[in-house]
Amino acid sequence: MSSTSSSSSSGLVLGNPIQRFMSATEIDTRLLGMIGALLLIWIGFHFMSGGLFMTPRNLWNLSVQTASISIMATGMVLVIVTRNIDLSVGSLLGVIAMVMGVTQTEYLPALLGFGHPLIWVITLAVGIACGLAIGALQGSIIAYLKVPAFIVTLGGYLVWRGAAWWVTSGRTVAPLDTTFRLMGGGPDGAVGYTVSWILAIVACLAIGGYLIYARQQRRRFNFPQRPVWAEGVLALLGCGAVIGAVAVFNAYPWPIRIAENYANANNIPIPDGGLFIAHGIAIPVLIAIGAGVVMTFIATRTRFGRYVFAMGGSPEAAELAGINTRWVTVKIFMLMGMLCAVAASISSARLNAATNAMGTLDELYVIAAAVIGGTSLSGGVGTIVGAMIGALVMQSLQSGMVLMGLDSPLQSIVVGIVLVVAVWLDTLYRNRGQ
Numbered sequence: 313m314s315s316t317s318s319s320s321s322s323g324l325v326l327g328n329p330i331q332r333f334m335s336a337t338e339i340d341t342r343l344l345g346m347i348g349a350l351l352l353i354w355i356g357f358h359f360m361s362g363g364l365f366m367t368p369r370n371l372w373n374l375s376v377q378t379a380s381i382s383i384m385a386t387g388m389v390l391v392i393v394t395r396n397i398d399l400s401v402g403s404l405l406g407v408i409a410m411v412m413g414v415t416q417t418e419y420l421p422a423l424l425g426f427g428h429p430l431i432w433v434i435t436l437a438v439g440i441a442c443g444l445a446i447g448a449l450q451g452s453i454i455a456y457l458k459v460p461a462f463i464v465t466l467g468g469y470l471v472w473r474g475a476a477w478w479v480t481s482g483r484t485v486a487p488l489d490t491t492f493r494l495m496g497g498g499p500d501g502a503v504g505y506t507v508s509w510i511l512a513i514v515a516c517l518a519i520g521g522y523l524i525y526a527r528q529q530r531r532r533f534n535f536p537q538r539p540v541w542a543e544g545v546l547a548l549l550g551c552g553a554v555i556g557a558v559a560v561f562n563a564y565p566w567p568i569r570i571a572e573n574y575a576n577a578n579n580i581p582i583p584d585g586g587l588f589i590a591h592g593i594a595i596p597v598l599i600a601i602g603a604g605v606v607m608t609f610i611a612t613r614t615r616f617g618r619y620v621f622a623m624g625g626s627p628e629a630a631e632l633a634g635i636n637t638r639w640v641t642v643k644i645f646m647l648m649g650m651l652c653a654v655a656a657s658i659s660s661a662r663l664n665a666a667t668n669a670m671g672t673l674d675e676l677y678v679i680a681a682a683v684i685g686g687t688s689l690s691g692g693v694g695t696i697v698g699a700m701i702g703a704l705v706m707q708s709l710q711s712g713m714v715l716m717g718l719d720s721p722l723q724s725i726v727v728g729i730v731l732v733v734a735v736w737l738d739t740l741y742r743n744r745g746q
Contacts, residue, residue, distance in 0.1 A: 336538055336539050336541075336542040337538065337542045337545055337546055338538060338542075339546075340695075342686050342698070342741065343686070343695070343697065343698055343701070346684070346685065346686070346698060346701050346702065346705065347701065349705065350701065350704060350705050350708065353705065353708050353709065353712065354366055354708060356712075357708070357711075357712030357715065357716070360712070360716055361712065361715040361716055364715050365711070365712055365715060368560050368561070368563040368564035369564050370711065370715070371560050371561075371564075372560070372561055372564040372591060372594065373711075374704075374707060374708065374711050375561075375594060375597045376496075376497040376594045376596055376597060376662065377707050377711065378600070378703050378704050378707040379497075379594075379596035379597055379599065379600040379655075379658050380405070380596070380600075380655035380656075380658045380659045380674075381655075381674065381677050381678055381681055381703045381706065381707060382600050382603075382604070382681065382699070382700040382703035382704065383599070383600050383603045383651050383654055383655045383658070384401050384405070384648075384651055384652055384655045384674070384678045385678050385681040385682050385685070385699040385700060385702065385703045386603055386604055386607040386651065386696050386699055386700065387607070387644075387647055387648040387650075387651040387652075388401070388648070388678050388679060388681070388682040388687075388699065389607075389611070389682050389685070389687050389694040389695070389696055389698075389699045390607075390611065390620050390644050390647065390648075390694075391461075391644055391645070391648055392679075392682055392683070392687045392688075392689060392691070392694060393620055393621060393623075393624040393687065393688075393691055393692060393693070393694045394620055394623045394624050394627075394640075394641065394644060394691060395623075395624060395627070395690070395691035396454065396461035396641070396644075397461050397462055397465060397679070398450075398461065398465045398645070398648055398675070399462070399465040399466050399468070399469045399675050399679075400450065400465040400466075400467075400468030400469045400471075400472055400675065401648065401652050401671075401674060401675045401678050402469070402473075402671035402672060402673060402674035402675040402676075402678075403468065403469050403470070403471075403472035403473040403476065403671060403675075404443065404446060404468065404472050404649060404652040404656075404671070405652050405655055405656045405659060405670065405671035405674055406472065406473060406476040406656075406668065406669075406670045406671035406672070407442075407446075407472040407473070407475045407476040407479065408439050408442050408443055408446075408652060408653045408656040409439075409476075409656040409657075409659060409660040409666045409670050409671070410476045410479045410480060410485065410666045410668070410670075411438065411439065411442050411479060412435045412436070412438060412439040412653075412656065412657060412660065412666065413480075413485035413486075413488060413660060413665070413666030414479060414480060414485055414666075415434070415435050415438050415439075416431050416432070416434075416435040416488060416489045416492060417485055417486075417487075417488065417489075420434060420435065427489075427490070429491070431489045431491070431492070432489050432491040432492035435489065435492060435657075436492075436653075436657055439653040439656060439657055440650050440653045440654070442649075442653065443649035443650045443651075443652050443653030443656075444646050444649050444650050444653075445649070446468075446472070446649050447645040447646040447647070447648050447649025447650065447652075448642060448645070448646045448649070450464050450465060450468055450645050450649075451641055451642035451643070451644065451645030451646060452642055454641055454645065455637075455638035455639070455641040455642050456638055469675065476668055476670075477668050480666075480668075482668055484665050484666065484667045484668070485665060485666040485667075486664055486665035486666070487664050487665070488660065488661060488664055488665065488666075492657070492661055493661045493664055494595055494661070495595055495596060495599065495657050495658050495661040496595075496596060496658060496659075496660070496661030496662030496663070496664070497594040497595060497596050497597075497661075497662055498594075498662075499566045499567070499570050499589075499591065501594060501595045501596070501661070502561075502591040502592045502593060502594045502595060503592045503593050503595065503598070504589075504590065504591075504592040505562050505589075505590040505592050507592060507593075508558050508561055508562055508590075508592035508593045509558060509562070511558070511593060511598075512554050512555055512558040515551075515554045516550075516551040516554055516555070519547060519550040519551055519554070520547055520551075523543050523546060523547055527543065558592075558593065561590075561591060561592055561593050561594075562590040562591070562592055563590070564590065564591045565588045565589055565590055565591070566589040566590075566591065568586060571586070571587045571588075571589050572587065574587075574589065575587050596658045596661075596662070599654065599658065600700070603651065603654065604696055604697065604700050607696045608696040608697065610647075611695075611696055616640065616643065619635050619637075619640050620640065620644065621692060622635060623635065623637050623640060623641075623691075624691035624692035624693070624694075625691070625692040626692075655674075656670075656671070659671070676727070676731075677703070677706050677707075677727075678703075679731075680702070680706055680727065680730070680731045680734070681699055681700075681702035681703035681705070681706050682694065682699045682702060683702070683731065683734050683735055683738065684702035684705055684706065684730070684731070684734040685697075685698030685699035685700070685701055685702030685703075686698040686699075686702075686738070687699060688738055689735065689738070705730075706727065706730075709723075709726060709727065709730065710723060710727070713726065
């Protein structure tokens with residue numbers, strides 16, 4: 313009896329520091345688990361690819377490739393939280409990209425002239441308006457005609473894919489406006505070394521300011537506060553992640569030939585070792601981060617966000633509480649359509665073309681990203697940050713398999729298995745919580 317009690321007490325003592333740390337910092341264990349899984353994926357692919365994965369070049373490209381999926385995943389979180397689904401996002405991206413392509417290559421140049429500075433602004437506005445209109449149409453059918461979201465968006469998956477072909481009768485639209493192309497990344501579509509570090513400083517100050525503001529709000533409403541050391545740990549973790557990411561982005565230089573052409577055009581002497589010009593943070597990555605911040609604010613700090621999660625928890629109770637669930641549903645799909653328009657601009661700008669195959673299977677990656685990020689298909693649970701990390705996980709898997717030379721069918725098999733496992737783990741987590 314004495315040996316049993318002593319061993320159990322020692323186990324409690326050993327477990328207590330970790331428990332106290334997690335409780336004091338209030339770090340989400342599921343989010344921490346996703347980050348750990350992401351790091352394991354990166355390390356595993358780095359060794360299996362012969363050291364090619366965790367290089368500045370691949371990580372920079374990985375961030376750009378993840379941007380469009382992560383933007384759409386932020387909207388998919390709200391859709392799934394309300395116990396709906398949207399299978400049309402890939403087709404919606406395709407048709408909006410085609411509309412924007414035709415707008416900036418055929419209609420606007422005829423009206424304003426080639427190279428007009430407002431072409432990209434009007435094009436983006438047309439794309440967003442198109443996304444809002446399609447989202448409002450699908451949301452209205454779901455909310456007011458009571459057609460299940462699965463059926464409506466499955467029909468949209470077919471309709472909008474056909475509409476993308478119909479816009480140009482199947483031809484590819486290219487090249488796109490030079491300013492519009494900056495949203496796709498590349499040497500010109502990045503902010504450079506100095507601006508990247510300035511943005512890193514601003515981000516670190518924002519992290520510190522948010523922690524101070526949150527602490528003041530807790531004191532104001534007499535909520536329990538985290539220890540000061542826990543606040544410091546969170547600030548160090550956040551700032552460390554920002555500084556590390558910017559350091560990696562700035563370690564990736566322009567291609568040699570592009571750097572030489574730039575130097576010759578600007579009368580810059582080229583040193584013996586070559587000219588090093590850092591890419592810095594890509595513009596699509598900044599757009600994705602901005603979308604994540606805005607969507608997090610909407611989901612957690614607005615009345616609309618509270619209504620969304622209330623509907624996901626219990627639609628009947630939400631209606632009895634006076635929430636106009638139909639109008640909220642329409643607004644959710646309108647928001648999803650707008651995010652698809654932003655993702656379409658990034659995807660088409662990156663390719664410098666609008667093609668009929670654009671967005672194919674993106675709906676599966678977006679749904680998988682949201683589910684892997686902790687959004688429950690049963691509704692009521694989900695985070696924007698988790699979905700964006702889930703998108704990074706999905707794209708990391710695809711990038712790693714490409715570096716290893718795996719065939720496309722095998723890549724689809726892996727993605728399908730990961731999705732099923734993610735839903736199974738979500739079921740286990742919910743059962744344990746209950």
